[in-house]
Amino acid sequence: MVFLNILDYALIDEGSNARDALGQTTELARYADELGYHRYWVPEQHNALSIASSAPEMLMMHLAAATKSIRVGSGGVMIPHYSPYKIAENFRMLEALHPARIDLGIGNSTGGRIVSKVLNEEKEERLPYEQQVTDIQKYLTGETNQEHRFQNLIATPVTETLPEIWMLGAGGKSTKIATEYGTAYSYAHFIKPSEVGADIIATYRKNFKASVFHEKPNVSISVFVVIAETKEEAEELSKAFDLWMASLETAKNPPYFPSVETAKKRQYSSLEKQKINQIRKRMIVGNPAHVKEEILKLAEFYQADEVTLIPNFPGAANRMKGIQLLADAFKLRDKQKSAQ
Template sequence: MIPISILDYSPIFEGSSAREALLHTEELAQLANTLGFKRYWVAEHHHVFSVAGSTPEMLMMQLAAKTDRIRLGSGGVMLPHYSPYKVAENFRMLEAFHPNRIDLGIGRSPGFPMVNRALNEERGSRLSFDQQVKDLYKYLTDDSQEDHRFSELIATPQVDTMPEIWLLGRGGRSSRVAADLGANYAFAHFAPSSKANGRDITDDYRQRFKASSVQKRPYVMASVFVVIANTEEEAETLAQTFDLWVLAVESEDQPPYMPSVETAIERGFTSKEIERIQENRDRVVIGTPDQVKEGLNTLAQKVNADELLVIPQFYGDNNRKQALKLLSNVWL
């Protein structure tokens, strides 16, 4: 079996608070650490009121201090919003406290236009994403290229180890950047409008890959939503909370929480929404542990993945803890 890891959005469940969501993420990370999952990544979402994960670096430091084995990562830092130099310093600080346990996942999604403006207010011309990633490599590896505009600049603290670098994406651009720089690649199968052929993208990444000082071979991780329960009926019931959340969060009206099972059942869905839900089902694996195992294996083979990253984005603290236990029983 290939390695399997967790990506957590820190959902705010109906009737709870953002603080409670973050404390639940802490508990879930500790459980994943105990069960033997390889990584635990946390997300960066801005102006999304139903999730509490907005600053992965801060949350990673807390989770790393509360665990002792599992790798902690960002899924991911949206690099166009930030200075590569500052990102390098943040992750060097994490690596200093928790050597060989830190992953730096990099994304390029601009998010909501208002968020993009607020995070980049009064900034002049911006670097290309490709250049930002190259700069990040320079600062994390202490590569003093003579032709770099800041060739003598060093990111501190200087430490003996460095985080694993991952490029996140669902299209060819991020995979090509990852291949050219010799980085790992995380294919976002869960992403909306993911019409591209994942196998074509990952095959192209592998063929283009150039070994670097930090990564000698191409490595692909495929990420997908999951809903797992003891029975197929229970899983389908829980999946309604995921269905309603996705419909809401990808609309113009941001929901304030992840809806409960009761809310999802009582509300129901229109015929048009049901069509959209069926389209979204390609982004999620739902069922019993054995059904989910089969679905994940199918996805891994489909995109030729070396590892899987699953997102348990559905209602309930206990439901999500149970899901990790059920998955670990059939996978780890």
């Protein structure tokens, strides 16, 4: 059985605002919980005018309180900018309030040159990425027996359960760390759809070392989706996504997620058309039956345990309908009941 998850960017639709977007994310999370989705993650996006999720830990606290059983996580925290100790404290606090429901997704992105400069102003140097992960694990577990430069330091509050740790990426350091440190691994198909990805995941599974966080390897893949009742309606909705992504991929910062009407009026440059064609390889567009079929193909290709859907299409009502259609196609509610 493949678990289905959601990564919600908290999109600010054309004609809307950040407050509305966060309210819509809350409602989508509640509905995903009711429908039987397994995890609900939010990203850390800085200087992105069309996205309301800039502080995932704060949004996670709100979403975990607004839902009942779905796991809530970060997709992911940009740890190069922060103190491992403070990250551990934040996630121990989340775990204390919502035990066995918290995921710490870790990312190596810096968010761009200006964002990185601002978040690290006056810092003389950064810890190596691997050291940061080691430190986070040490502080989350309360381990004091092994040698560490802050050996007796404890992150509080002390909790009986631990958050799950996920390394996010598309190969490189993230995979190696997930293997060596015994974390789960989320492969970013939506960034780098590639046959190499299957080899990366196979290597992770083969060399995985069990840890206190995970006894066995666990793999998720992330993909953009646009879901509607008919293929034609899904293609219409995807036009807004095409415009939004074309803007992002050509170094623009759109002030909102465009409507279909706005997208239809847009004339694209040859570069933008090229970007759109490339983007289409990173997404699934269609009716529930088609999207389900493609998800299962992807899961089989990558040998993934879970698939994380990124429903970046316009309109809160459309996103609610889309995740409901797919949940019905996968019979998630029936599976949720049988698992209880």
